Amino acid sequence: MKFNFFNKKKSLTNMKEEWNRLGSEYAKNVNEMVEFGEKNGLENWKGKEPEDNREHLADEIFNLLKKANEYNTIEQFRNDYPPSHNPIIKLLETKGQSIEQLQFIDGQKIVFLTGTSYQKRQAYVLDNENTLKLDSTINAIGKSKKNNVFAISAENKITTTQGWEGNIISTFELIETKDLGITELIPFNNGLKILLVASEGIYLIAKESEKMIHPVPDLEDEEWDSYIDMENATLSNDNEYIVVGDQCADHRILNQNGEQIGEVGPQSSYNHFCFFSSDDKQLITNSCHFYNGITIGISTENINGLKIEAYEESEDYKVIDDGMRVYVGLTTRDLYILGDAHGYIRAIDKNGKCIWRHFIGSTISGITISDDEKTLWVGSYSGMLHKLQLGKGFRDEHTIGNGSHYEDFRLILWKDEPIMKW
Numbered sequence: 001m002k003f004n005f006f007n008k009k010k011s012l013t014n015m016k017e018e019w020n021r022l023g024s025e026y027a028k029n030v031n032e033m034v035e036f037g038e039k040n041g042l043e044n045w046k047g048k049e050p051e052d053n054r055e056h057l058a059d060e061i062f063n064l065l066k067k068a069n070e071y072n073t074i075e076q077f078r079n080d081y082p083p084s085h086n087p088i089i090k091l092l093e094t095k096g097q098s099i100e101q102l103q104f105i106d107g108q109k110i111v112f113l114t115g116t117s118y119q120k121r122q123a124y125v126l127d128n129e130n131t132l133k134l135d136s137t138i139n140a141i142g143k144s145k146k147n148n149v150f151a152i153s154a155e156n157k158i159t160t161t162q163g164w165e166g167n168i169i170s171t172f173e174l175i176e177t178k179d180l181g182i183t184e185l186i187p188f189n190n191g192l193k194i195l196l197v198a199s200e201g202i203y204l205i206a207k208e209s210e211k212m213i214h215p216v217p218d219l220e221d222e223e224w225d226s227y228i229d230m231e232n233a234t235l236s237n238d239n240e241y242i243v244v245g246d247q248c249a250d251h252r253i254l255n256q257n258g259e260q261i262g263e264v265g266p267q268s269s270y271n272h273f274c275f276f277s278s279d280d281k282q283l284i285t286n287s288c289h290f291y292n293g294i295t296i297g298i299s300t301e302n303i304n305g306l307k308i309e310a311y312e313e314s315e316d317y318k319v320i321d322d323g324m325r326v327y328v329g330l331t332t333r334d335l336y337i338l339g340d341a342h343g344y345i346r347a348i349d350k351n352g353k354c355i356w357r358h359f360i361g362s363t364i365s366g367i368t369i370s371d372d373e374k375t376l377w378v379g380s381y382s383g384m385l386h387k388l389q390l391g392k393g394f395r396d397e398h399t400i401g402n403g404s405h406y407e408d409f410r411l412i413l414w415k416d417e418p419i420m421k422w
Contacts, residue, residue, distance in 0.1 A: 016080050019057055023084050024397035026052040030359075031400060038354070054087035062091060065412075069420040074409075082396035083410055083422045085343065085361025085382065092362065092382045095414035099379025101184070102368040103143040103150065105164045110368055110377050111141055112385065114413050117181030117198065126377075126385070126411065131419055142185030142194075145237040151187035151194055158205065160191035176210040177203055183231055188239050188256075195242060197233045201226035202244045204258045213258035214244035230288075236276045241303065243283065245271035250310065251285045253303060262303055265310025267319075268294040273326040276300070278333055282350050288325035291341040295320040297350060320352045328367045337376070339364025345378055347403070356403030360386055376405075384422075385411040 029050035036045055061081060068077035097119075102112045108128045115121035123134040123141060140153035149169065151160045156179065158172040169191030174180075177196055184197040194205035202214040214233070218224040228246035235242055242258065245251035247270040253262035266287030273286035273295075283303070286295040296317040298308060308316055324340040331337075335347045335355060343361040348354050366379035376388045392406035399407075412420040 015057060015060065019054060019061065019081055020398075022052065022054050023082060023087075026050055026054075026084075026086070027398050027400050031402065034357070034400075035402070052084065052086035054084070055090065058088045058091060062088065065420060065422055069418070074421050078409070078422060082398040083407075084398050085359070091414075095417060096362065096381055096383035097413065097415055098365045098381050099383065099385050099413065100366045101141050102366040102377055102379055102385075103141055104368045104370055104377075106371075108370070108375065109164075111164065112366060112377075112379060113138070113141060114383075117183045119181075124413075126387075129409065129421065131411065140182035140185040142187055144187045144189045144191070145235055145239065147189045147191075149187045149189060149191040151185050151191075153182055153185055158185070158194055158196075160187050160194070162191065170207060172205050172207065174205075174210065176212075177205070184233065186233070186235050188235070190239075195233055195235055197231055199227060199229070199231055201228065202231060202233050204242070211258055213242065213254060214252060215246065215249060216252075230270055230272050232271070232273050234274045234276060236280045236283075236300075237278065238280055240280075241276075241283075241300075243274045243276075243285070245274060245285070247271065253283075253306060262306030264296075264298060264306070264308040264317075265312075266294075267296055267311060268292070273329065273338075275329050275331065275336065277336070277350060278331040284320055284336065286321075286324070286326040286338075288341075291325050292323055293325040293340075294322050295324060295326060295338070297352070318352060320350075321346070321348055321354070327364050330367055330369055332369065332373045337367065337369070339367050339378065339380075343380065344401075345376075356401065356405075358388070358399075358401035358403045358405055360384075383412060383414045385413065387411070 068074050097114050098116045100113050104110050111125050113121045113123045121139050123138040125132040137154040142151040148163050150164055151158055156174045160169040180198040180200050182198055186195040196203040196205050201212045204211045204213050230247040233244040242254040251264040251271050251274055252260050254260050264285045268287040269289040272288040275284050283298045283300055284295050286293050297320045298317045326338045329338040335349055337347050339345045341363050344357055344359050346354055346357045360378050360380055362380040362382035364380050369376050378386045387408040389406040393404055395406045409421045
């Protein structure tokens with residue numbers, strides 16, 4: 001049978017037209033619905049729920065994407081087929097994986113890991129568009145709030161360095177926390193202590209000690225164990241305070257030695273996330289119910305002895321957001337940028353005003369920003385890492401959100417596939 005080049009070309013032209021027409025329509029409809037919901041309440045929306053009817057194109061688009069990466073025609077492919085999340089969900093279900101622990105290094109360079117705490121992880125450096133695979137024994141990477149201190153965990157040892165690959169500050173041989181899957185690793189600003197977060201407990205690691213600071217042991221229960229769900233913790237930027245929490249406990253505020261000085265009860269069902277503003281004047285805590293949640297902001301002026309009751313309105317806090325189940329976040333000079341279960345990132349100020357929103361797709365699992373606050377990298381459970389230039393303007397009509405951000409590319413790190421860009 002003779003290959004008909006013209007029919008093939010026509011078929012590709014039709015697919016490109018369909019992909020772009022339906023994609024721009026879907027983005028437009030979603031943006032209109034979300035904007036209406038923010039102004040009037042989504043319960044008052046009388047229109048149809050937008051549908052993205054391009055799933056039938058997913059396999060062919062994926063094959064074209066692989067060829068574009070193989071032949072280095074990614075830029076042309078990206079212009080012809082702007083990326084979208086919904087049409088390829090069926091591929092993500094089998095190929096996707098978590099992109100976690102993103103840490104900014106310098107310039108246009110970050111480090112990150114694939115895989116969750118209970119999986120075999122792989123660490124990478126992304127430098128502009130170049131990806132470098134790191135030592136396979138690395139299972140966690142963290143960065144201090146100030147002073148550019150990095151912490152790397154590998155083979156039951158944590159090493160802190162001054163800067164990425166800089167001079168070694170200290171090493172910590174893990175004994176009690178040996179072999180734990182590390183959810184998060186936060187070195188103190190001097191590199192001499194570590195906050196280690198795991199499902200088996202949250203620990204304060206020093207040179208000669210590994211002190212569990214959460215949960216509080218039940219000394220009367222002989223069968224008590226330290227396993228927790230939705231474990232989360234943070235350090236204040238000046239390292240004066242530690243906040244710890246989990247699904248079944250209030251957020252506990254501790255001093256730098258791990259001693260409790262306050263607590264914040266959930267305003268939704270389960271405590272899920274916590275973070276300090278860049279000036280440490282506000283602490284935010286998030287509690288969730290299914291895929292939604294409530295984030296409140298508390299002044300740290302009287303943090304010693306602070307007591308926020310669960311499920312009670314109070315003048316001691318303000319509602320920062322009443323919709324997001326927050327998974328990750330960071331602070332800029334003026335804003336929080338938070339990533340949620342629905343695949344959105346939102347920039348919100350200390351008074352709860354949403355400055356912008358941007359849809360990535362899939363639950364957000366990692367986020368970091370450049371020191372000049374112009375470049376944002378976001379990872380999700382889709383197995384994709386998105387590089388965004390903030391405020392540069394939309395790149396295409398398929399973008400869902402109102403932040404006017406330009407996506408340089410999304411790096412695809414799927415199971416059993418070569419690393420690709422889109």
